[in-house]
Amino acid sequence: MHPSILSDLNPQQKAAVTYNLGPLLVLAGAGSGKTKVLTHRVAYFISKGLVNAENVLLTTFTNKAAGEMRGRIIKLINQAPGFAGTFHSFCAKILRIDGKVIGIPRGFLIYDEQDQKQLIKEILEDFNLSTDAYHPAAVLSVISDAKNQMLSPNQYAEFAHGDFGETVFKVYIEYEKKLKAIGALDFDDLLLKAAALFREAPKVLAKWRQRLTHIFVDEWQDTNKVQYVLTKLLVGERENITVVGDASQSIYSWRGADFRNINYLVKDYPNIKIINLEQNYRSTKNILEAANCVIRKNISHPILKLWTKNIKGEKIKLYGARNGLDEASFVVSEIQKLINHKPLTINLSDIAVLYRTNAQSRVLEEALLHTGIPYVIVGGIKFYDRKEIKDVLAFLRILINPKDSVSKKRVEKLGVRRLEKFTEFSREVGSDSSRVNSSTTLNLLDLVIEKTGYLDLFQKESEENLARLENIKELRSVATEFPEITAFLENVALVEAGPIHESKNCVTLMTLHAAKGLEFPIV
Structure with missing residues (x-):
């Protein structure tokens, strides 16, 4: 085993990396080194001969994160895990290989959100329904929610209420028919059909269980019902599963994510080992104390008590803006102070301004334009949406x-x-x-x-x-x-928004959701 795998780990991190007596849940607070723990754990298992590299499945929520993890593992042991990627890319791979067993053509297309909206628009027009009264995006959102809950059109009908619910039910049925006729799957289908394949074809499930004996999942709090079912099916009786998550960092409930999957995991695997990572390496004591005060009254899930050896740091300043314009003016004024502060050299690309919704960017954009500060919006038109x-x-x-x-x-x-x-x-x-x-x-x-x-x-x-x-x-x-x-078109369908162009010296504007997993010196 390479000595660097266990060097520079704190006691809790080391315990999480080396535990090998069954399923493991690592509750990792923000800035506690969860990525380090997960990658070092994979490297530890491979280097100790506890698993062959090709039998490892490592899933996370972006291709970028998966690529970084894969790179770290290779750097540690000069071997790559059998599969490192997103749930969606993993399921696409399974369906390309074995989907024919349940009638999915090998060359299926993957419909992205724009394709889905267009198809639903066509269906609404076929039904002589107004796309103003029944907006395609709204209809798609309900259908997607139903799929995330593993509800077929008929199962959804049991919960549908009113004219809108009845219309969605009819559109859902036709939408599924058209996808099948075209030979296409949408993003939700990639997960749903893979779960159906495993449930309906025991031999296929047995083959993949044999191939992928150890499962490692990042950002467990952001998994939905289908991903939970998929993971549980793959794990089987061996129970070789490691998940890392923190319910307090769950921000994708609007996409069907369910932080309660942490609780369900503990219930389904009674002998699971739980290790808390609470030492924060990123923030000052003042910031952590404020964060702990904000979240400690939450009773829906376990709360980690984060602490740090870092300095106390400056006290947090609170600015009470009168309105959005005043807030934007204050933000831009602070940016100007930073970039004009000598002898410090601060690049605009070091600065990110975060907000809750995209609509909030307008006043910030106008304020930045007025002062001549260049900016880029992350989450504008994606490359593959142009x-x-x-x-x-x-x-x-x-x-x-x-x-x-x-x-x-x-x-x-x-x-x-x-x-x-x-x-x-x-x-x-x-x-x-x-x-x-x-x-x-x-x-x-x-x-x-x-x-x-x-x-x-x-x-x-x-x-x-x-x-x-x-x-x-x-x-x-x-x-x-x-x-x-076919590989090219699959990659196009699965790829996320392109990377931020860090070489451009401009302020980055983005939503809190878009910022997940990224770091900036000044926020």
Whole structure:
């Protein structure tokens, strides 16, 4: 075993890393080194021969976090876990391999939120229902909640009330039919269908249990019902499960996350070992004391009493703003003081301004613009949601699956001439499926752009058009990383918002939800 695995760990961290007598729940407060504990625990188990690297499943909530954890493990023991990624990417992998057992085609498409809204909009229009009265986003939200609770349309109907509930029920049924006809799954389906596969196909479940004998889950407080069921099915009788979480850090209940999964875990695994990580390495004593005061009256879940060896630090200052404009003015004034403070050198990229909802960014943006301070909003239009990217991807998706009605609708909006050119090209390619399968993603992408004359849309010189061309150029670089078209489209569907461009010297604005897992020197 490499000595660095256990060096520099406090007693609680070391106990969590080395415990090997059954299921383990690590309740880790903010700044207590939970990522370090989880990665070192995986490395410890592999290096001690308690598990082979290929038999490890490590799941977390973003691809970025999974990549960082994987990198840390490789750095420690020069081996990578068998699978490190999100629940969704893991389930997509399972369904690609074994989904056919329950009727899911190997080449299924993954519909993102925009695709889902478009499909629901079409269904509402087919039913002659107003999309103002029944907004697609609202209908989708209810359907997603139902899926997160593992409710089929008929099961949802038992809880549906009023006209809206009845309408959602009808749309839900049609939505599922259309997804099946297209050969597509939405994000919720990735989890739901994987759970169904494990429940309905015992041999498939046995195979994956044999392959992944040790399960490690990060951010357990943010798991939903389906993820809990999936994890429990995979763990089986071996009970080789480690989860890390803190109910006080649960912020995704609006996505179906249920911090009570911590309590359910303790109930379902009576012999589970619980280790608390309460030493904070990030904050001053004053900040921790204030945080403890705020949260200690919470009775819904175990509360960790965080402490630190760090200095007392400055007392927390409270500014009572009169309104949103006054608050924004105060924030910008504080930023100006920081960047003008000599001899300290503070970059604007060191600064983040956090708020609860996106709507709160407007007054901050105006105040920053007024003072000439550059800023970037994280959670604006995601790379894969940009028009030109969605257009090109629609062409590619139709090549793979001509039944993709959402992509067809998008292509139709690009003009008759362009549609005719693409139809001619897709017929030519579609008549020879081996050509699609043997061509690289980059080759297909370039052919689509060339045959449709898509770039002609951006001939007029403007900053916006130059940005669109740059985005297509970036898409080509992604295509080189995924030569197989189905793998490319799957990656596109699963990828989160792009990373923050730290090289840009500007203030970062984002919601508290978007900030989860990130760190800034000044917040």
